[in-house]
Amino acid sequence: MSALLEKELQELKEVDWSRVSTKLAEIVKEREEESVIDIVHQELEGIIEKNRGQEDALLEVLHQAQELIGFVPKAVQKKIARGLKITPGEVASVMSFYAHFSERPKGKYQIALCKGTACYVKGSAEIIEKIKSKYNLEAGETTDDGLLSLEVVRCLGACGLGPVMTVNGKAHGLLNPEKAVNIVEKYKKGEI
Ligand code: FES
Known part of the structure; x- marks a missing residue:
């Protein structure tokens, strides 16, 4: 080498x-x-x-x-x-x-929030803001404890379930801001 x-x-x-x-x-x-x-x-x-x-x-x-x-x-x-x-x-x-690629290590739980049209009209912007402010996290970043990283993407291919996010590739749909935070908290506690 x-x-x-x-x-x-x-x-x-x-x-x-x-x-x-x-x-x-x-x-x-x-x-x-x-x-x-x-x-x-x-x-x-x-x-x-x-x-x-x-x-x-x-x-x-x-x-x-x-x-x-x-x-x-x-x-x-x-x-x-x-x-x-x-x-x-x-x-x-x-x-x-491509948001998929990262120069830095991603978090243990990799959150992808959809801002595509179908999710947007059902309120994804509020969910994205809630997750960003709750965890002090911008798209492309990882929290200091290495637990969470965030991507904001255009479509996750599950528009009928919008607003949608995935965590480590697993889809969670029909979200609102509180529901999204509850799901992330469950991952952090190892309950999912
Ligand atoms: S627009 Fe959000 S999953 Fe398609």
Whole structure:
């Protein structure tokens, strides 16, 4: 591994990766003699190798990298750019376009609130404001305790149940602000 990449990947050592990536936690458990940094490096090499030089594969490679690590830090973005023979700016631009991708670790409970038209007309704006103010959280952020992260998305594909949010991919519909907070509180207490 290059000294530069190793240095850049050090930020992973400060992350509770078992919280943000089930997949990485499982691999580390199996290969307990290896460091997280080495494992991330090797697994990424494998993902990139299959798509080397193929700029059209960027979305898929980013998806696999995020699935592996739980987020896609700058060092990993640069590595992907080199592998696919595109610029780091192109990778950063795709990262910022899709709310799904994150440069920082996401929370244990990942909330996606819908602001699409069907949800909006049924009051999603109030729900979004309530969740933001209650947890002091903006879209794209994670709470300091690492429990909650928030995305605001255009449609969750369950318009008939609007207003809708998902928590770790599980849909909760027919919400109002109080109901949304109650559901989030249940996740925080481990009741869901
Ligand atoms: S608009 Fe909210 S789920 Fe489709």
